[in-house]
Amino acid sequence: MATVSPLIRLDDVSVSFGTQHVLSRITLDVFPQQTLVLIGESGCGKSVTLKLIVGLLTPTSGEVYFAGKSVRAMRERELTAMRLHVGFLFQQSALFDSLSVFDNVAFGLRAQGQLREAEIRDRVRERLLEVGLPAAVEVKMPTELSGGMRKRVGLARALAIDPEVMLYDEPTTGLDPIMTDVINELILQTRSRRPVTSVVVTHEMRTVHKVADRVVMLYPLARLAPGEPQVLYDGPPQKLLTSLNPRVRQFVEGEARDRLSELRLEADAAR
């Protein structure tokens, strides 16, 4: 593993939005065909990390590298080409409201402009079938779909361009336990069918244990002591429960403990 160069590299990355600091000095390597799961409390910068990878956000300091090239330094054409190697499943699916399911899934293929319409039709049907959606869904509009169906259409859209990297932003949030497991299975199926590198952002520990090769836990900057690193855990999912860091174990076990009183103190101090 030591000789393999990382496909994605975050090098000493910090991100701030005005006076709000989200990420501080994060260094992270994601290796080819690895499934990295990012966990952590809301607001710790997990989704921001995903958006940094595809250049939707630019770091305040530090660099993000994709296949050895700085994302910040990429020209528009290079950035577009890079993004076409990345499938992104958004938190709210981000399906285009004005387009049917078919047109949503075909969108990336049409944007690439390399396939004929008949080939696009075949590819769309194949991907919809992969995620367990019948042909009848093709003509529906996104507003007519349930949450689980929207996620699966979003996944089919991301997979349609045959990506080398899949980024999943909270793929199971808001879904029932069965549909959560369906999405987990689809993540595993995607990995087994193609040599894909995956980064998954989630709060769901079942997803972590089912799909992760490696887990990274981030912690909200506001709650860290000065000088403390923001990455609390970086290792295999099996060792999460035996972590030496009590904050890691607390998150994994999902126990509030004294968190509620901390929140009250923070709210009181903010008055």
Added chain:
Amino acid sequence: MSADATTPEHAASDDPAAPAAPSGLRSLGEALFAPVADAFVGLGDWTLFSFRATTGVFTRHHKRSEFLRACVEIGVGSFGVVAITGVFIGMVLAVQAYNQFHTIGLDTSLGAVIHMSLVRELGPVLAAVMLAGRIGTAMAAQLATMRVTEQIDALACLGVDPVKFLVAPRFLACLVMIPLLTVVADALGILGSTFIALKVFKIDGFHYWRHTANFVTLWDLFIGLSKSVVFGGVLSLICCHRGFNSRAGAEGVGRAATEGFVLSFVAVLVIDFVLGLLFNTLGNVLFPAVTSRIA
């Protein structure tokens, strides 16, 4: 090997994300100059956004189907409201101006003055203001919703430039449709004012039209339509820019729509003044005879 990453290497003062302690003088400076600086930053951002959108018209990202859809949305959807505005503005002008013109015995010049005002000023400005409300806010809200629901990010991830794909067709559609709607507003304004002048106030039709033909020229129509092209382009770019930069949530979408309308409205008035001065100067140079005729 422990999986825990617990080595604190960075002192707080080294943290590039750490906020600097504000001094009193700095806070005062920020309070005084921050709004001005923000306005300049916003203007710069809008200029870059506009450049990207206008050049997008000539790229592969711009789709004809999106353009046609925007044309239908703007043209068909706004025809009624523009028509009603035109008719009533024409009628109101006739009713308000009649007494003054009648007192000095210039009833038949009513048409010339009203039609000149409609074609050069009121038609383009009122159509643009109505369309800023009807189309501009809709575009701002639509794009803001797309921003909030990450659809704009999804476009970027699928290899499409969102500004070129979403804004270029809307910009082009406004550029084409708003002058056409202005023609509708002008025509119906003339119809409304003529109806009041000839049918209600019984002004002599022959002289009414003769005066209009003498004073209202193709140059006036050109000025009005030129203004409407600029208004269309500017209001579409302002409203799309607001939508693209929307904050999160329903409040962010609402704010984007409101800002889109207010900024477009102010821009239309300012641009109207500037173009008015410019065209007057140009008119004096190109057609000195017209100036002396009016005088």
